Each structure stands twice: as structure tokens, then as C-alpha cells.
Amino acid sequence: KAGVTQTPRYLIKTRGQQVTLSCSPISGHRSVSWYQQTPGQGLQFLFEYFSETQRNKGNFPGRFSGRQFSNSRSEMNVSTLELGDSALYLCASSLQDYGYTFGSGTRLTVV
């Protein structure tokens, strides 16, 4: 059974640009959530999607957005990148009450 696939693995962008990250969940998992990990703030919840609907959103500015497609694949977008957006972005898929399976993450560096 394939795991959670995140692409790309690494990304370097310039301040002011925008970026789109992709996540393919485990087959059959309809919930996809996104997390940001930085040395200073640790692991923080960004948002969660279920059946193409955003059900929950963390405390991030509107520059961070996401969506989910009918096949449960999800994308997150960050517009007008800032240096502080440099982080490891993790995607996870889950079945209720069984824990989460995380992808390997996308490491974004903003220069």
C-alpha cells in the first residue's frame, strides 16, 4: 500500500514569489491535513480537508491556502513568500481514530 506522497521534496523560492505544494494521500483516506515545522515554532497545524471541504484552519495568514480534489489529492499554496515561510511542510492523511500517516515533507527555502 503506497504511503503519503509529497512533491516536490525540496524547493527554493525568492521572496515575493508563490509556491504550490502537492500531497497524495493513502488510497481510501479522505482526510488530508497540512502542518508547518520550523525550529522556532515547532509543528503547527495549517488546515484540514475532507471530501474537498476545508473543515479546520490553523492560525496562519490568508497567504496560506489549500484545496482538495475529488480524488482526495491536496495542494497548498503560499503567496507572496516571506523569509519566515522557510520550513518543512508536512502532509498527513488519516482514518478517524487510527492516527495519521505523514509524508516525507517538502522543505521550502525562501531566499
Next chain:
Amino acid sequence: SQQGEEDPQALSIQEGENATMNCSYKTSINNLQWYRQNSGRGLVHLILIRSNEREKHSGRLRVTLDTSKKSSSLLITASRAADTASYFCATEGGGYNKLIFGAGTRLAVHP
């Protein structure tokens, strides 16, 4: 913001010894989960304990949960060098599929 604290922040032991990590949280929960992360890679789900459970075992792992004290502990018995990683507790509750992580414990197991 993070749910609570984990201690110790770092732990260094010899192979064969036991490692104990503690986690405290602030609000009511549905469940508490433990994850492992190797060198900035994705998170690996270790164990989930529900709020009505007090203790759970999985292989060399033992997790306890005390909801009256809002705390949990993870015990790894007979540690191996391969257990070297960061360990995070995460709580889930009060909203759809949203994990709130602790700051993590860095475990180093020396051969």
C-alpha cells in the same frame, strides 16, 4: 501555538537502557498520539491512546495517560541505536482532525 510541554528536551542513553519521555497538555482531548521523526524527515506514527484508556503497549513501547493530570509518558524499553530520533506527543480533540504537537524530545542512543 503548541498544546503543552515535553520533557526532557533532550535525552542521551546507552543501548539497552530504557528511555522515558513525558508530555503535558492543556485542554481536554479525545486521544493522545506519539510520533517519531528522524532528522527532519516525515513523522512516523507510533501509538494512539484514547482518553478513556490509561495504558497501552506496542512492542517495546509503553504509553500511559493520566487525564486528571493532563499528562502522558512514553517508555521505550531496551533502547537501540536505531531509536535515535525526535519524539513528539500530539493531542487531538475539540475539532476535526487537528493535531496539536508538543515541542518534542531528542533522544540519542549510543552503541
